Amino acid sequence: MRAVVYHGPKDVQIDDDRPKPRIEHSEDIILKITKTAICGSDLHLYHGNIKGMEPGQVLGHEFAGIVEQVGDRVEEVKQGDRVVVPFNINCGRCWYCRHGLWSQCDRSNPQGELGAVFGYGQNMGGYDGGQAEYVRVPYANTVPLKIPENLSEEQALFLSDVFCTGYFGADMANVQPGDDVAVFGAGPVGYFAVVSAFLRGAARVFAIDHWPARLDKAKKAGAEPINFDQEDPISKIKQETKCRGAICIDAVGYEAVGHHLHDNSANPAYIPQDSLQVINWIVQAAKKFTTVGIPGVYLTEYADFPLGQFFQRELQIKMGQCPVKKYNEQLLHLIEVGRVDPTQLISHRMKLDEAPKAYDMFDKKEDVTKVVMTP
Known part of the structure; x- marks a missing residue:
């Protein structure tokens, strides 16, 4: 065969x-x-x-x-x-x-x-x-x-896989009617996380990515697209939620790309791959006292995981294989x-x-x- x-x-x-x-x-x-x-x-x-x-x-x-x-x-x-x-x-x-x-x-x-x-x-x-x-x-x-x-x-x-995994992300994050939700990654799992957040009653869903075709699919599913090549997703989410933040879902995982501020640079520098990029965005964008759902794949240890910030904002994490x-x-x-x-x-x-x-x-x-x- x-x-x-x-x-x-x-x-x-x-x-x-x-x-x-x-x-x-x-x-x-x-x-x-x-x-x-x-x-x-x-x-x-x-x-x-x-x-x-x-x-x-x-x-x-x-x-x-x-x-x-x-x-x-x-x-x-x-x-x-x-x-x-x-x-x-x-x-x-x-x-x-x-x-x-x-x-x-x-x-x-x-x-x-x-x-x-x-x-x-x-x-x-x-x-x-x-x-x-x-x-x-x-x-x-x-x-x-x-x-x-x-x-x-x-x-x-x-x-x-992907429809169930997207729903799993929304379920882990405990999306409830009236919630504002931020889905990081508009690939297949992110797309279905958007769909699933609306099925569970979300008021608004933001889809964060930088591939136009994927953002367009998410927009057609009802999401508000945020292209991180064109605007800072943290500022946008805070602005749109009156600084409260959103229920966050990581649909990307460790092979993430994005903009990352270095201590020695006043401007964001493009990093081809930054495994903790989405995690570092989420710890700033998430509404305090909420649960972050991570259906995106992570496979190794991370020395710079921002555990202290998760503690201070009283964020819970649920993650794993659907x-x-x-x-x-x-x-x-x-x-x-x-x-x-x-x-x-x-x-x-x-x-x-x-x-x-x-x-x-x-x-x-x-x-x-x-x-x-x-x-």
Whole structure:
């Protein structure tokens, strides 16, 4: 079969003769992929920043398709069902799964104590991903979500990750009716954090980024865009909220860029990458006594983390990997009844064979907001 395979930093290739996956355990299914997407967190792999990522790994953790084969003990789905699959893998039986903490399943990752993820290297379980013609899905009585007849796979696709992760950010930040919300990052997760903040009743949502195409998508979703190349986001948020600040969501993570004041400079200097840029903005822009939601990925230790400022402003932090199954059914129903159209985020539809080009385009961002591929 054809699959998108990691060969090294900024080197993904199409493997035309990858062995088709087979049933290995009685609760496995084999899924024929009909839609798959490139996620922003795939770019961390693409840049070579993820430990345990080895050449030969099939990429992709956002995918949907048709069940082609089922194991002997699979009861919840059958051959021919259309399903979307969460990016994190859950056994459904361990303590974490039984308490709805799906992203930290204790049984799905044979390589360590962290929960497992499709297509994300050995440290996250070593499972092949769904940027391929077929994928093996374990624990199929727990993991897949059936797609209703009135929805396409493309409409349900982002329930694999980014829609749920954006909602997770708004949920962690405890967005309430009437709140002013600031979403840092207008990429796919930021876009759905904007959508989710409004679903939860936000009065206003500010979207902070510097890519015009992404800010335009956020604006169409109802956000007020702030381009940090053109104005200081802290001053703008304080001005618009009468100095109270906003409920803040970090939808960027450690591969952030931005403007950063140096002690020896009177003017902001452009830093190509500043891992704490968004954190340093948030600690100034956040409304006191609120909770900051961080669905953006952070992977290492930070000596200069502004813990003292968080303490002084009495800010709480909630962060981590989204437990997709906590949210995907309720968000599916919002799509089903027409409250949300996730396909509005898509900027490019491409063939799986074009994956190397798609990764390069998505990495450069420019006019690319989301790439969906068809095998």
